[in-house]
Amino acid sequence: MSSQTAPDQSAPRRRQPRRRRWLLGALPPLLALLIAAILAFSATNDPWPAGMAADETFFTSYSSSIKSLDPAVSYYVHEGEILDSIVEMPLSYHYLRRPYELCPMLASAIPVPRYIGHDGATLSGDPPPEQVARVEYDIELIPGIRYQPHPCFAKNSDGTPHYQQLTPRDLKGFRRIGDFPAQDSRELHAEDFKVALVRLCDTRLASPVYSTLKSFILGMDDCSAQLKNDVATLEADASRDGRDIGMHPVLPDYRRYDLAGLQVIDQHRFRLVLSRKYPQAIYWLAMHFFAPMPWEALAFYHQPAVMDARLSLKNWPVGTGAYMMHECAPADHVTIVKNPNFRHEPYPNDGSDDDRHAGLLNDAGKTTPFIKRVVFQFEREAIPTWIKFLQGYYDNSGIPNDMFDAAVAMNPNGELALSQDMIQRGIRLNTGVAPTIFYFGFNMLDPVVGGNSPRQKKLRQAISIALDYQEFIDIFLNGRGVVAQSVIPPGITGAPADGPTGVNPFVDTWDDLRQTPRRRPIDDARKLLADAGYPNGIGPDGAPLTLFLDHASAGQSAFKAQFQWLRQRFDLLGINIQERPSDLNRWRDKVNTGNWQIIFNKGWLADYPDPENFLFLFYSANGVVNSGGRGANYVNYSSEAFDAVFKQLESMADGPERLALIQQATRILQEDAPCCWGFHPKNFILTHAWLHNYQPHEMSKSFLKYRRIDAAQRQQRQRDWNRPRLAGIYAALGIVAVAASAMILCSKREDLP
Incomplete structure (x- = not known):
């Protein structure tokens, strides 16, 4: 048997050339710089999956959580959009x-x-x-x-x-x-x-x-x-x-x-x-x-x-509409896609001359839906939504208060219009007065601000004059609102007419020069206050009149500023206003039991375009306390005269006789002043040039099927508005080149004898 000798483990290894070792050591950082430069060239801020913006997809957002998409329960506007x-x-x-x-x-x-x-x-x-x-x-x-x-x-x-x-x-x-x-x-x-x-x-x-x-x-x-x-x-x-x-x-x-x-x-x-x-x-x-x-x-x-898989009607409704649910993650996004069984109804072929001029009849008679997919993205903050809109990643957007001056400016006619920057981007402004009322309410069951005696009416009228809602709209809404002359918004039958005849005479007068209503002088309010038994705000007991605002808005910065405005307006009458904050459940209990005095910015959005949908808010049988919390008459107003007129008009078909009753009911409410009528909000919606057939509709949310996207134009604008900033990338590549050259020169010197 032959034997073998084991190799000598201690024998020295042959040394590698210096240049090779130097280059091998330098290679990782060189590669890292090169990869970083390549990634920088290919990086994108597009929030959507690759290729999605290239087809007929409509991108929009919602900012409030989705409670339910069950048609028996859903009652929020943003849910109705879906x-x-x-x-x-x-x-x-x-x-x-x-x-x-x-x-x-x-x-x-x-x-x-x-x-x-x-x-x-x-x-x-x-x-x-x-x-x-x-x-x-x-x-x-x-x-x-x-x-x-x-x-x-x-x-x-x-x-x-x-x-x-x-x-x-x-x-x-x-x-x-x-x-x-x-x-x-x-x-x-x-x-x-x-x-x-x-x-x-x-x-x-x-x-x-x-x-x-x-x-x-x-x-x-x-x-x-x-x-x-x-x-x-x-x-x-x-x-x-x-x-x-x-x-x-x-x-x-x-x-x-x-x-x-x-x-x-x-x-x-x-x-x-x-x-x-x-x-x-x-x-x-x-x-x-x-x-x-x-x-x-x-x-x-x-x-x-x-049910265990958490699939339900709340998230996955079933219907016959133009779209069907595809993805539903309410805390992140909702995606709906074309319903293959939809009957493809035609786009409307009739409209006004203004509609035709605006291009809203360009697709008349064509089969719908035009858009094959709609993505609703949950955005908690307004500014990120605004930025993505300006980048072209959302097709429509509201205007955050902080960005209003950048988007809208006063035109030579004294009207709000798009800023020059928005016009250059091809952005369109869509406006319209919402069928909504926000009001300042008095609890009519309260012994101080309630009741229907002449003195109690005058107290409420005086406060209504002092609360100059045009000032409120200018300060807090950037002018996006219309001062309410009654509870019925513009666009609804029976709304106050434009001009002097539509002014609430107990609160406003007509300004002939500006052709608009304006608040009566504060001295008129002081006189009414004195007639009500509170001269200069002092009550019969010799103490200043103190009123209590009940709310559940503690901690909200917007409310703090608005309360300071209220306090300043009440100071003009010598009235002291104090807060009574509570949590939401306690506040709701106060409303249901009538245990409050005044409330601020209570709102009502029309369910259907009929004045009865607003006047019923003051029918006595609908009083919240009277109905055990089921009615919508939150101020608990009760008037035999108003009830008699309301019961007549409630069941009448539209016509001159009904209109006369609507105007009679409105005048009763203006005089009794159970509310300071506040304002009707004005919606400002921006849309990009590639979104067609966009017409705001306040009564129905079933019109996504009519909108059309020019995807090629959108892609081009996204590229134009989101070009990478190459200066830094070129500098990085320059550093890579210089470093590589230096390394090569150094390695050559090391190899010299």
Whole structure:
């Protein structure tokens, strides 16, 4: 056996040339600099996934959290922007016509009321409300309308739902409706409207419109009582079976309940029945509370495994609209995409000359929707939203208060218009007075500021004069508002006319020179205050009058500044105003029990474009205290004279006689002054030049399908506005080149003998 000698481990290694070692050591930092330079060249501030801005995607934002997208519950404007593009209603509004005009949506025509007398005979014309025992609206649906694809409609060959064969383990990884392997659709049925309306009667939902609807729609109270009993029985049975009804609520079969107020005639027709005359009911049919609800969707979302996957109607509504939910992460973003089953209705082909001049009829008659995807991004702060808009990454934007002077300037006519910088960018300004009222309210149950005696009225009128809301609008709203002359906003029938005849004579006068209303002199307010028993603000007890402002806005910087303004205005009358802050729950309890004195900037947004929707805020039966917290008459105003006029106009069709009653009711409120009427906000919305067919609409949010994007123009502007700053990059590359040259020269010197 031969033997081998082990190598000598101590033998010296051959040394590498100096230059090679030097270069090897210098290579990592050189590469790092080079990579940094390459990344700097390719870097982008585009917040959207690559390529998304190149197609017909509309980018917008929301700043308030989303509570629910369930059509029975959702009641916020920013939720309606999403929800009303997914679900549809029997009626909608014409996109371009002003004043606002109803038009068919799911219905084939606008239904006409049929009045039935106490003897069961049909009444002709427009009968007085006391002769009407019942009102019927027959709604006929457009045939062939189909729901968006959804797993609730997918069935096996034996007719059973396909999703039922999925195990909880299968569903565990599902986060979107699109994760389900089988989806299908079906035609819209009249029964779907019955299911939706019966569901509103389920007290567990706490629908915000139930109390209003039940007072007019026949049988809703009875249906609600029956549902409540049945739910209690179902919950008792479920609890005995060990089911956690908090995590997995029971579902009554809404299809089997009798509801006298909604009768299914056949697959494409149903009848809405009211217990009394109420012409404004027609507007309900354009609200998403009347969107159809397929029973299959409710059954699907009540599957325990589906609920455990946190999929529900609150986040994943089902409808027939132009768009369907694609992604729903409410704390971050919501994405909706084209509904492949949508019937592609045409863009409106009629509008005003102004609409035509603005290019709003360029797409007349073309099939919609134009935009294939809409991204709603949650932005908590206004400034980041504004910056992304200026970079071209949002297609529309409001104007933050801090940025108002940069975006808007006074033109030679004394009107607010776009600044030169915005004009050069091709940005458009869209303005309009919102159908909203913000008011300063007096608790009419309070012994000091309430009551209907002449002296109490004069006290409120004096305070109303002192609260110069034009000054408030100029200071706090950058001029974005209109001083309210009554509770009815401009654009709504019965709103005060432009000119001297539309001025509230108890608070304002007409300025002929400026052709605008202005507050009466403060001396007029002081005289009214003296007549009210408070000369120079001093009461009968010799002490200054002190009033208490109740609020839940403690800690808000904007409120602090506004309260200082209030204090200065009250000082003009010698009245001392003090805060009584509380948390939100306590404040709501104060309002519901009438335990407050004055409130500030209480608001009301119209549900439908009729003056009754504002005047009912002062009907005595709607008083918050009187109704046990269910009414909207927050100031608890009560006047026999106003109630008598309101009850007449409430049930009348529009016409000269009704308009006269509206004006009479308005004058009563102006004199009694249960509120200082405050202001109607004016919306300022900016849009980029590549966004077409943008027309603000304050009554409906279902018009995303009409907007159009020029994606090529958007991409070009984004490139122009977001070019990388290359000076620093070139400097870095220069450093790389110099360093590399120095290293090479040094290495050559080291290799010299």
